[in-house]
Amino acid sequence: MTKREFLDKLKKALANDLSGNVIRDNVDYYNDYITEEVRKGRKESEVIEELGDPWAIAKNIITSEEIKGNTGETYDSYEPERQRSRTYEQGYDEESGHRGVHVFGLDTWWKKLVLLLGIIGVIVLVVAVIGGIISILAPIFVPLLILCLILKLVKGFRR
Structure with missing residues (x-):
């Protein structure tokens, strides 16, 4: 995979969930990173292979941005080993068998x-339940209410 293909796939993977500025910042970061590593003498394909699948990177970036939206942190850099380790530790604790906490953000329209x-x-359900209860009890309580009113009127005339 070439650098252009890698960056295009990354951009496409980020396009559905993030804003243009965030996408641009991340694509620029990876472009600069790959260019810098090639300048150091490494092969472009080797650097891209080390980075891994652009879809997996995009998933980490999107998750990071969702969490950031709730905490106000900023996205500084990508560190492949540390990032993978942290994601694994948060996702599943092998010893205890418990999964980590997942925070849901309201950062996307859907x-x-x-x-x-x-x-x-929920509102429709509550109204339907209340309406159902009233429709069941109305045939009982309406005649009782009318009977009570008649009795009060009759008692009022006797005094």
Whole structure:
């Protein structure tokens, strides 16, 4: 894979979830990184192979940006070994068998839409349940209410 192919795949993978500035910053970073490593005498294909799959890198960047959106941190750099290690440690603890905590952010339009539809669904469900209860109890309580009113009126005339 060439540098251009790597950067195009990375850009395409980031395009659905991140803004243009964030995409540009990350693509520029990897472009500069590959160029710098080639300047040091390494082969372009070797550097790209070491970086790994651009889709996996994009997934890490997107996850990092989602977390950042909640904490206000900034994305500084990519460190392949440390990044992979940290992701593994957060994802699954082999000794205890527990998975790490996953934070859901509302940074994309579809997540906001799902939240809004969920809230509307809960409201509709509550109204439907209350309406069902009223429709079941109305045939009992309406006659009782009318009977109580008639009894009060009759008692009022006797005094």
